[in-house]
Amino acid sequence: MSAHDDQVDEGRRRFMLSGALAVGFSLVPGVSALAQEVIADEGKAVHIGKKTEVLAGSLKTNPLLDAWIKISPNGKVTVFTGKVELGTGVRTALLQVAAEELNMAPSLITFLTADTGLSPDEGLTAGSHTIADSGTALLNAAAQVRGILVDAAAQRLGVDSATLVVKDAVIVAPDGRRVTYGEAVQSVDLHRMASPTSPLKDPHTFKVIGTSLPRLDIPGKLTGGASYVQDMHLPNMVHARVVLPPAYQANLLDTNEAEVAKMPGVVKVVRNGNMLAVVAKGEWQAVLAQRTLSAGSKWSAGRPLPDPNTVHSELKKIATQQIEIANAHSPAAQPVKALSATYIKRYLMHGSIGPSCSVAAFENDTLTVWTHSQGVYPLRDGLAEMLSIPKEKIRCIHTEGSGCYGHNGADDAAAHAALIAVALPGQPVRVQWMRDQEHTWDHFTPAMVTEVSASLDAQNNIVNWDYALWSSSHNERIVNAGRLVPATLLAKPFVSAPSTPMVQPEGGGDRNAIPLYTLPNVHVMNNFSPTMPLSTSAMRSLGAHTNVFAIESFMDELAFAAHMDPIEFRLKHLQDSRAQDVVRLAAKEFDWPRPPRQSGRGVGFAFGKYKNLMAYVAIALELSVERETGMVRVEHAVAAVDCGQIVNPDGVRNQIEGGIIQSSSWTLYEELQFDTKQIRSFDWSSYPILRFSAVPASVKVHLIDRPGMPFLGSAEASMGPTAGALANALFDATGKRLRQMPLGGDSLRRQIEV
Numbered sequence: 001m002s003a004h005d006d007q008v009d010e011g012r013r014r015f016m017l018s019g020a021l022a023v024g025f026s027l028v029p030g031v032s033a034l035a036q037e038v039i040a041d042e043g044k045a046v047h048i049g050k051k052t053e054v055l056a057g058s059l060k061t062n063p064l065l066d067a068w069i070k071i072s073p074n075g076k077v078t079v080f081t082g083k084v085e086l087g088t089g090v091r092t093a094l095l096q097v098a099a100e101e102l103n104m105a106p107s108l109i110t111f112l113t114a115d116t117g118l119s120p121d122e123g124l125t126a127g128s129h130t131i132a133d134s135g136t137a138l139l140n141a142a143a144q145v146r147g148i149l150v151d152a153a154a155q156r157l158g159v160d161s162a163t164l165v166v167k168d169a170v171i172v173a174p175d176g177r178r179v180t181y182g183e184a185v186q187s188v189d190l191h192r193m194a195s196p197t198s199p200l201k202d203p204h205t206f207k208v209i210g211t212s213l214p215r216l217d218i219p220g221k222l223t224g225g226a227s228y229v230q231d232m233h234l235p236n237m238v239h240a241r242v243v244l245p246p247a248y249q250a251n252l253l254d255t256n257e258a259e260v261a262k263m264p265g266v267v268k269v270v271r272n273g274n275m276l277a278v279v280a281k282g283e284w285q286a287v288l289a290q291r292t293l294s295a296g297s298k299w300s301a302g303r304p305l306p307d308p309n310t311v312h313s314e315l316k317k318i319a320t321q322q323i324e325i326a327n328a329h330s331p332a333a334q335p336v337k338a339l340s341a342t343y344i345k346r347y348l349m350h351g352s353i354g355p356s357c358s359v360a361a362f363e364n365d366t367l368t369v370w371t372h373s374q375g376v377y378p379l380r381d382g383l384a385e386m387l388s389i390p391k392e393k394i395r396c397i398h399t400e401g402s403g404c405y406g407h408n409g410a411d412d413a414a415a416h417a418a419l420i421a422v423a424l425p426g427q428p429v430r431v432q433w434m435r436d437q438e439h440t441w442d443h444f445t446p447a448m449v450t451e452v453s454a455s456l457d458a459q460n461n462i463v464n465w466d467y468a469l470w471s472s473s474h475n476e477r478i479v480n481a482g483r484l485v486p487a488t489l490l491a492k493p494f495v496s497a498p499s500t501p502m503v504q505p506e507g508g509g510d511r512n513a514i515p516l517y518t519l520p521n522v523h524v525m526n527n528f529s530p531t532m533p534l535s536t537s538a539m540r541s542l543g544a545h546t547n548v549f550a551i552e553s554f555m556d557e558l559a560f561a562a563h564m565d566p567i568e569f570r571l572k573h574l575q576d577s578r579a580q581d582v583v584r585l586a587a588k589e590f591d592w593p594r595p596p597r598q599s600g601r602g603v604g605f606a607f608g609k610y611k612n613l614m615a616y617v618a619i620a621l622e623l624s625v626e627r628e629t630g631m632v633r634v635e636h637a638v639a640a641v642d643c644g645q646i647v648n649p650d651g652v653r654n655q656i657e658g659g660i661i662q663s664s665s666w667t668l669y670e671e672l673q674f675d676t677k678q679i680r681s682f683d684w685s686s687y688p689i690l691r692f693s694a695v696p697a698s699v700k701v702h703l704i705d706r707p708g709m710p711f712l713g714s715a716e717a718s719m720g721p722t723a724g725a726l727a728n729a730l731f732d733a734t735g736k737r738l739r740q741m742p743l744g745g746d747s748l749r750r751q752i753e754v
Contacts, residue, residue, distance in 0.1 A: 054196040057136030058082065062120035066190040068141040069098070071149075075169055075182030077102065078110045081138065082122025083130045084374060084398040085113060085217060086405055088715045089651040090130045092215045096647055097135045100208040101142035101201060103166040114376045114398040124375040124477060126406075126538060127506060128614050128713025131647060135711050140198040145190060147199040152188045153179035203645060203707035210705065212650035217400065229372050229399040230357045234428040237359070238267055239283040240420050241290030243276040244437050245489070247302030247678045248535070252276060256296030263289045270423050273491030277420055279429065290434070304676050306533040312344055312449050312470075319470045319527035325504050326514045326524035332463040335455030337561055343550040344740040345448040347672035349439060349681065350539055351689050354402025356409035357432040360417035362425045367394045369421075371414040372401025378478040379411050383418050385481035386494060394418075405715070406539035407443045409433055411478050412485040419486055436682040441485060443537035444672060446472045448509060450550040460562035462573060464521035469547065471509030472529040473499040476537035501528040502542075505613055512544035512720060515551050516609050517573040534674070541719035544610060545663065548720025549727060549741070552606035556728040557737065566605050566728065567592060576609075578642050581704060582618040583607050585640035589702050590620035600625045601635070602733025606724030610717035615643035617656065617714075619721040621696075623729045630749030632668050632730070634660075634696035639718060641701060644709040652714050653701040659718030660699055665690035667723040668744035 052063045062068070062082070070078045079098040085091040091113060099106040112118055114125070122134055146166060153171040154161035156179055165172045169181040203209075220227040245252070257269040260278055265285030270277045278293050280286035306314055359370040367389060373379045376396035384391035401410060417431040433441075449470040457463045481487040482496035502508035510526035559569035567587050574580050586592075587605070594603050602625075607618040621637040639656050646652060669688060673680040681687035723741070731737050736751050 051193075055194050056140040056198070057133045058120065058122050059137045059140060059194045062122065062137070063194050065141055065145055065192055065194055067120040068138060069102075069145045069190065071145075071181050071185040071190070073182050073186055075180045076110065077104065077108065077169060077181060078112065079138065079142075080112050080119045081134045082114050082120040082377070083134045084125045084376070085400050086125060086374065086403075087217075087400070088130070088405075088655055089215045089217070089648065090125075091217060092213055093131055093647040093651050094135055094138055095216070096208045096211070096213055098138045098142045100206055101139055102146055102169070104168050106208065106213060108168055115395070116376050116380045117395040117397070121377045123377065126374055128610060128716045130713065130715075131711045132614065132713045135647065139200065141194060143198040143200045144195055148188050148190070149181055149184040152184040156184070156187065206707070209645070209647050210649070210707070212648055215651065227400065228354065228357075228402045229359065229370055230354050230402055230432065232359045232370060232399065232430065234359065234361070237428040237430055238279050238281055238424065239286040240270075240277050240279045240416070240429050240431045241286045241434065242416050242431065242437070243278075243290060243294045243297055244441055244485075245274060245302060246299055248305075250274075250299040250302030252297060252299055254298040256293065259296065260289050260293045263292065265289075268424060269293070270420050272419070272489075273493065274489035275419065275486050277416065277431075279420060279424060283430075302678075305674055305678065307676055308674055311447055311533065314533070315447060315449055315470050315472070315529060316527070318531050318533075319472075319529040321501065321528040321530060323501055323510070323526040323528055324524070325507070325510055325526050326522050328522045330520045332520040333457035333459070333461065335463050336458050338453065338455045339554070339557055339561055340451070340453035341554055341557060341739055343450045343452075343546070343553065345546040345549075346741060347447045347534060347536075347674070348445045348539065348666055348670050349442045349672055349687060350404040350406050350408040351670070351687060352403040352408045352438055355433040355435055355438040356403065356413035357401060357430070358410070358414040358417035359428055359430045360414070360421035361428040362421040365393060367418060367421065369394070369396045369414050369418055370399040371396055371410060372399060372403055373410045373414055374407070375477065379414055382411070382478040382481050382484050382487075383415060386415060386484060386487045387418060387422060404539075406445070407477055407537035409438055409441060409443075409485075411483075412441070415484040415486040439682050439687060440679040441535070443476060443535050445539035446474060446509065446532070446536040448543065448546045450546060452550060452554050454554065454558060456558060456562055460564055460569070460572070462517070462519050462558065465515060465519045466523045467513060467515075467551075468525040468527060469510060469513055469543070470527040470529070471543060472532045472536055473501070474508040474511075474536065474538055474542040475502050476535070499530045499532065501526065506611055507543065509543040510547070511542045511611055512547040512551075512608060514612060516576065516579060516612055517555075517570070518575045519573065540659075540662065541610070541716040544608070544716070545666065545719045545723055548606065548608040549667065549723035552608070552721065552724025553727045553737075553739065556604070556731065565593060570605075570607060578616055579607065579609060582616045582640040582642050585702055585704065586618035586620050586638055589640065589700065590638040592620055594622065597622075600627060600733055602729040602731065604725040604727065604729030604732060606721040606728060608717065608721045608724075610713065610720075613712075615641055615712045615714035615717040617641050617717045617721050619660070619718065619725045621725045621729055623726065623733060625730070625733050625748070625752070627752050628749070630745045630747065630752065631694075632726075632744040632748065633694060634664055634726075636698045637696050637700070637725075639699070639701045640704065641714060641717070642704040642706065642712070643714040643717070644706050644712040646703055646705045647711065649703055649705075652703060655715045656701045656718045657699045659716065660722045661690060661695050663719040663722035664696070664726065666719075667726050667741055669742050671742050
């Protein structure tokens with residue numbers, strides 16, 4: 001544990017690990033944009049609308065300064081965020097943002113993440129919004145709080161506030177007199193609306209923002225310390241394991257719960273309709289009891305699954321909603337050459353390394369849930385509906401999980417823990433799913449089909465672009481109890497809210513479907529399926545992975561048809577200067593174009609701007625192909641990134657590198673196995689992911705810092721460009737244009753042999 005960990009967020013760490021179960025609600029006034037229209041402000045109603053829409057970042061929905069920053073009379077500074085740490089390092093970066101504008105060393109701040117009893121409601125931690133929204137809110141809130149305290153100190157000291165110097169929560173006058181933040185706050189009220197303007201520091205004077213502060217979460221993980229909800233242990237805690245149906249909509253016909261109830265250590269068998277669980281004093285006792293209970297349970301056949309061989313053609317039939325997301329036309333030269341292509345993505349799973357886990361305790365009519373959910377407030381509301389408990393009586397505390405980026409089983413495990421805890425009041429209950437449950441009951445990322453056609457004129461300009469995609473929902477987050485798997489299994493089951501498409505400019509399946517290139521005639525159609533053959537939801541980058549894969553593959557196909565260098569062809573169609581900068585930087589640092597290569601090696605390039613709103617990323621890479629097996633290895637990758645003002649350079653590099661590795665795994669090898677009866681990818685042998693031995697030999701990330709510019713999210717920005725660069729490099733290495741993911745392995749070997 002670092003010195004920072006000793007002082008930052010240590011209260012929560014001690015609370016989690018010591019086992020204290022006292023639950024006290026100290027609700028920080030906040031606003032959910034979806035759930036509330038007014039907030040209380042000193043007894044007066046403050047309407048959320050025009051008054052807050054001018055505020056920065058998440059201040060729009062949580063406009064009170066003390067929702068973000070509290071200062072006690074003894075000078076203790078506590079900073080809050082409604083976002084969570086998922087392994088991206090944002091906890092460290094957000095702390096840096098607050099510390100910079102408060103003029104404090106990060107180690108002097110207690111920093112607390114999402115907790116429905118303490119933090120502002122920022123909804124989900126998703127979509128690379130954390131730094132852009134929460135970071136921007138903290139930057140402005142901290143600057144305003146500092147300004148208020150300095151003005152209070154100036155009045156107290158009888159000097160001009162411009163003459164005061166602030167460092168580490170102490171305000172110093174030219175004559176040496178001092179006022180601490182704790183003293184200054186006693187004469188002001190931070191329970192006030194944020195202002196549209198903030199006394200922000202000159203970015204060129206930043207000392208904390210822009211530095212690679214060591215990540216707060218790494219020491220415990222590196223040394224094997226208690227770091228995750230999976231590591232939690234509370235006094236008198238019991239362990240539960242659940243039995244899930246073998247297929248969707250299968251009904252429990254019979255079970256041997258009487259036999260299991262007599263097994264050593266078993267405390268209780270909990271059954272409610274098709275929701276079945278066993279609770280034991282010890283974890284291994286719970287595992288043994290779960291195995292016996294599972295083996296002795298009989299289920300109906302359940303709902304058939306689609307044929308994996310026809311699922312993509314069936315997707316075109318069930319995608320009944322047509323949503324035109326781009327339709328622009330202007331005069332252009334006559335086309336002389338036309339191309340078209342179809343690209344395929346199969347179902348993928350999150351593949352969480354640690355199975356989903358949660359701890360819950362129900363005491364004095366109050367439920368506390370420790371969870372690695374990406375949205376503690378939506379989860380709380382779903383649990384309240386499922387349990388018929390007022391949401392004010394439920395507290396969801398984010399505790400980092402060994403999991404994934406996206407909507408895996410975290411919320412469902414929390415719902416299991418909540419249901420079982422209510423059945424065992426007074427005892428903390430720990431629920432951890434088994435590996436096969438994590439795999440087979442995942443919220444998979446949808447299969448997709450994309451079709452693109454375009455034409456070139458005599459000067460090799462793209463004169464028209466027609467793009468269509470077919471996909472089911474990429475976002476089945478918790479908007480009602482019916483989105484929680486256990487709630488659908490109850491004797492009185494809840495029904496999921498209808499699936500609806502996510503609107504542009506964010507988008508879901510159509511995320512990044514509109515090309516960033518400047519084209520005279522563009523038409524893009526999103527064909528959305530409101531029904532889902534398999535359970536699907538959000539996974540890192542949503543549809544951007546597939547859409548950028550398709551767009552950037554096709555740009556290379558057009559460049560090849562035009563007999564032009566792929567980078568030269570892209571720059572010919574890019575007018576965004578920041579896009580041009582990352583493309584040129586990646587090409588320069590990669591030394592593009594590479595000299596002629598030996599057989600089985602190839603280079604590829606791709607570019608993207610995540611959601612056309614967030615970070616710009618360009619990637620060049622070189623790979624090698626083992627023709628006998630179809631195995632692909634990235635030998636060298638270079639990325640150039642522009643994410644505006646950089647908070648933590650090392651953190652940005654972490655995310656781009658991690659994205660390149662994860663996207664390589666998805667694009668080259670991953671594919672969900674299933675048949676018409678059930679999911680067949682139930683362990684790591686039936687769903688292999690990229691191993692350490694296959695990670696890229698070299699990855700270099702080059703950053704373009706833009707001080708004073710808005711923060712642009714980068715955590716998901718490299719997924720699509722990596723996929724496109726891989727496809728283009730494989731064409732260079734093999735002469736085969738591969739349009740169906742996964743691109744590597746047996747499918748590649750068979751195509752090479754042809």
